[in-house]
Amino acid sequence: MKSFVCHNVLCPADADIRWRFLGNNLVQPFSCRGRTFLELAPEGLTLLAREAFRDVSFFLRTGHLEQLAVILQDPEASANDRFVAMELLKNAAISAGGVFPMCQDTGTALVMAKKGEQVLTGADDAWWISKGIGEAYTEENLRYSQMAPLSMYEEVNTQNNLPAQIDMDAVPGEAYDFLFVAKGGGSANKTFLYNKTAQTLSPEELLPFLGKSLKEIGTSACPPYHLAVVVGGMSAEYTLKTLKLASTGYLDSLPDKGTSQGQGFRDRSLEAEVLAMSRRLGLGAQFGGKYFCHDVRVIRLPRHGASCFIGVGVSCSAHRNILGRICLDGLFLEELDRDPARFFPDPAFDPGDAVSINLNQPMDAIRAALTKLKVATRVMLNGPMVVARDLAHVRLKAMLDRGEELPAYFRDHMVYYAGPAKTPAGHASGSFGPTTAGRMDPYVPCFQEKGASLVMLAKGNRSFGVRESCRKHGGFYLGSIGGPAACLGKDCITKVEMIDCKDLGMEAVYRIEVKNFPAFVIVDDKGNDFYASFLR
Template structure:
């Protein structure tokens, strides 16, 4: 029997521009008429170390060009341009190699394809992990990985390990890698929808995909690289393909399928989805056109009774870098070391209509000033804030459950949901951007009823329960730009001290002073929500840009 075989994901030639690492020479030898590579353990360790060093501070030139293009688009909103400028400023600070571009320096994920003529000691994942741990322990990165000690007890590993490492056998005499630093904000916005073949209708499928994309909201730091996978031999393969596509790893797939069942990109459907997302009105976080930089749609074969659909995004911290080991040496993708050239010449137009808030005034005075302005107003915050996020909120709720009062610091100061990276020598703090607000939604009503968390600062949209609580208790939610963590640390955070729960590391309760910290009024004390104006959500297909 003859079959028409083709790989499930037939990727085209690699056109990446690489830089060569200064490492030991790759050993080679011949046997049974074939040439083999002998890859020593320190080669893998050094490759992983340099990959995670580079990807924590540098971006691809293509990504930077897409951010800069927002500034040149006459259809961009003022807020689109403001967010784009902040992201470029952040890239410029991060490129200095001291402050990482995002405070969530991510879960280390390695996809690797080892050729049959590449020999190692078979402990590849261990050697790669050594390099990853060296990057996270010696650079100004953050430890985010929690080891489960029991079903309900966890402890930070202090190395950011374990990494997710997957090595497949593919190819001949080369070893190829895709290194990813995946923050939880964008990782949490990977979704699988088990649908039926009835959805395979052009209008219905477009409506479904764009609706689900809109529901991602802004908490994962748009503008996004959105990946959509239609079909798949299994649920897990659909999700994996979406992750690879969001990293642009599948850009060279063919543009049509075949009877053999290969996956392909649908460029027309990509354009339709991108156009539809531009009409949502969400924009680059605070209203406008640029919710997505681009869209990748991959169509896969499927079982006749199943239609998995997977969505994934890569966020403002688009952290992916390719590597390879060949007979010619060890190579990493050349990321962009000069993002400053993309910065606009002048930004004074972006600084109009900013309301300056003194956070050292009384809580009542702060809220009275915020109450005088509508949602969507851009504010500049100067003064004292406390920092608390998931684990600190859980511990404070335990105190309330035990009949103890809310800590005074949550009554006195605005609360910033964040968890900084390590502080470099000579700096006030490490990279210090906002975390996703929605993870703290379940605490808000309880804390506000007790007189605290009446001014909250984080990123992304929030639930209707938070809006109702703010209306009932006179509270406010301020949205900061998701993404520019290095710039905030460099330009806005002037001091930091631990108030409580120091054992939680980056999740401790902190007290910080800020200068000209940028934010927007998202939810006010009257029950208005920037993302749900006049009972008409911005997250609705066809809404006009604001």
């Protein structure tokens, strides 16, 4: 197979791509007026989309796995950097078994397609692509995250993870090229658009601005990141689309310099500067160190003289994107890596000791154990906890507003902010990693005042209000590693029981049992916050 041909800025890199052949029985060439056309049965679109979202839910690109292995070999990496990298590699190995998806948030399905004008389907292509996406999500152990609005204020889960976002462009030729992305909500939420002025286009202005933007991203989207920056763009939406493509590596073949006709380009020198800046932050791979980012892409686009859009965004540790192609030779998908275990270090990595916390005791005893520990201490949790996230918090707050007491389970247990993927047959849990803590920040002071949410577990940094509430009420926030949801579901969670809000689906309230569940003390009852000094 030949590699892709670039037609414009929004196209994949010319690269030596390994392909997985899906067959050629659904394509048929024919000639007319001296031109060759490709007749594609629309079932081919369903097959390609279904296989793409199956593969991308369980496998990663080799290059991404190699970057994790580099962290383990780097003497400048912190112990926490190496611990997170090892957990992510172990997670990739479990996920590659095809049972536990790599992340519990199996994402919004995004499809960016370039259809050659000589490709004929005679069908609504987006419908057939959506059909394949729906089959992948309903037939595999994946999570349904899409909410359909019934009114401005009421919504329901669609129960198949549709609709998908499908963007299609017409291009010359007889090939049909695709980028499939499963974009998790955590990393999607760390997409920022700024409307700046020409004054920003100087090293003295742009670099400090980007440094501030890195702190705004924080750690809640599961670093190490693939960071993308886009400067310019003829419209806000074009800037953001280019940003998303850049974060997947889709634009890596862009030239190093622009032209007077508006050619977009990569600024590789600035990429190196921003990467170095990210490594000086000290945030590291979530809990302090060097590896906040794996790599950086900086794209410069033309702009209107009165506008200077700047987009900043990330692809997270679940770097889920895959290329597809339909051509005269048949249907093809990019071959992802099915053997992550070969990147494990030899000898085996020793993360050092962690403090065991027994959750099978009253809340006051759990807090008494935690108050002895410094922030950044690594702990292993054992025992019961309750799981509640966004919509459950809305309901609990409504109870308080009506003058009702919070449920006993919310006062007596640690609360884990999470929402599971489906449970595979024969297992206690599906992939079950943490969600972003910051979305629950507004609820913490009023809940802690009522003796609830006194010990919380999630990912990412918290607000000043949470820190002060923990100091006032004797609370704690523990940070879980963002990313290794398959590890947690398979090895650490031994029992899952839905106990409330059943109608909320994956956002229901659960009681779970855990063993050797890894976490770090981030905010303590004295008002200390591990992230505070990094994110000022």
